[in-house]
Amino acid sequence: EDQVTQSPEALRLQEGESSSLNCSYTVSGLRGLFWYRQDPGKGPEFLFTLYSAGEEKEKERLKATLTKKESFLHITAPKPEDSATYLCAVQATRDDKIIFGKGTRLHILP
Amino acid sequence: NAGVTQTPKFRILKIGQSMTLQCTQDMNHNYMYWYRQDPGMGLKLIYYSVGAGITDKGEVPNGYNVSRSTTEDFPLRLELAAPSQTSVYFCASRRQAAREKLFFGSGTQLSVL
Numbered sequence: 628e629d630q631v632t633q634s635p636e637a638l639r640l641q642e643g644e645s646s647s648l649n650c651s652y653t654v655s656g657l658r659g660l661f662w663y664r665q666d667p668g669k670g671p672e673f674l675f676t677l678y679s680a681g682e683e684k685e686k687e688r689l690k691a692t693l694t695k696k697e698s699f700l701h702i703t704a705p706k707p708e709d710s711a712t713y714l715c716a717v718q719a720t721r722d723d724k725i726i727f728g729k730g731t732r733l734h735i736l737p
Numbered sequence: 738n739a740g741v742t743q744t745p746k747f748r749i750l751k752i753g754q755s756m757t758l759q760c761t762q763d764m765n766h767n768y769m770y771w772y773r774q775d776p777g778m779g780l781k782l783i784y785y786s787v788g789a790g791i792t793d794k795g796e797v798p799n800g801y802n803v804s805r806s807t808t809e810d811f812p813l814r815l816e817l818a819a820p821s822q823t824s825v826y827f828c829a830s831r832r833q834a835a836r837e838k839l840f841f842g843s844g845t846q847l848s849v850l
Contacts, residue, residue, distance in 0.1 A: 633779075659836035670741075670827050670841030671780070678836055714779055718836065723768060723787055724795060725839065729779040 629654045631728035633715050639734045640705055648700040648731045650715030660698050661716040662691050665730070671714055674700075705735045739763050743828050743842035750818040750849045758813040758845050760828030766840070767833045769811040771795075771803065773824040774844075780827065786811055787833075818849045 630653040640646055652660065659678045663671035675684040677693040684691045688709065690701045700713055716727040744759045762769065767788045772780035772795075782795030786805040800822060802814040811830075815822060825846050829839040 631779075661838065663839075668844075670829070670843055671839070672841070673838040676836050676838060716780075716839075722793075723785060724782055725770065725785075726782060726796070727772070727780040729777075732777075 629717060629719055629724070629726045631715055631717055631726055633713075633728035633731050635731060636729065637732040637734070639736060640702075642706055642735055642737050643704050645701070645703045645705070647702070648713055648733070650698040650700070650728060651696060652698070652715075652717045654717050654719045654726075656720035658718040658720045660693055661718070661725070662698070662700055663714040663716065665712045665714055674713075702733070705733075707735045707737050709733065710735045741828055741830055741840050741842035743826075743845050745845060746843070747846045748848070750815075750847065752818060752820065752849060754818050755814070755816050756818065756847075758815070758826055758828075758847070760811045760813070760842060761809050762811075762828075762830040762840070763809065764830060764832075764840065765808060766830035767808065768831045768837075769805070770829045770831075770839065771801075771811070771813045772827045772829065773797065773822075774827060775824050783813065783826075815847075820849050823847060823849045 662674040665671040675691040712730045714730045770785040771783040784803040786792045828842045831837040
């Protein structure tokens with residue numbers, strides 16, 4: 628059974644304090660790993676897709692990386708507007724299900 | 738551009754009542770998904786569809802039914818509402834190619850009392 632585990636569940640950082648969020652996955656053949664951002668009361672918004680071990684993608688203060696067992700979302704010098712829940716999801720090669728983890732709630736203090 | 742539209746935004750049901758959550762998309766996406774999100778939790782897949790007339794179960798399908806008669810619409814039916822179905826429901830769609838991103842609606846907040 629495909630599984631996605633995210634850690635930590637919640638993270639509070641000072642503005643400018645860099646850190647990383649973890650997404651560990653178990654899937655029989657990875658088609659793609661996705662990162663989404665979700666603001667309160669809204670649907671998730673797409674950030675990145677990764678599918679090959681060693682791959683990296685960047686967008687502003689965010690960088691996502693992928694290994695064979697986990698992905699990291701690195702946040703460099705975060706700002707209060709980066710506060711949100713970050714969700715990780717995987718799609719296996721055998722079907723079209725997209726399975727999500729529980730997310731990490733990130734709070735950046737000014 | 739409307740994208741993915743969900744109605745209603747809020748609904749309160751009594752135990753045992755039935756209702757249909759509507760989802761429509763105007764991007765001509767073949768793939769559509771229904772998720773539920775409980776407080777402080779991630780998204781759980783209920784059902785998904787890869788095209789008109791084709792649906793399949795996700796992680797938590799019990800208590801729900803779906804149909805897909807057109808490319809645009811993917812309604813979710815609750816037949817006998819239970820308190821355990823209190824949640825926020827999200828509909829999403831994507832293009833057919835591998836690794837395509839999901840586009841989400843704004844959600845339906847459902848309370849069953």
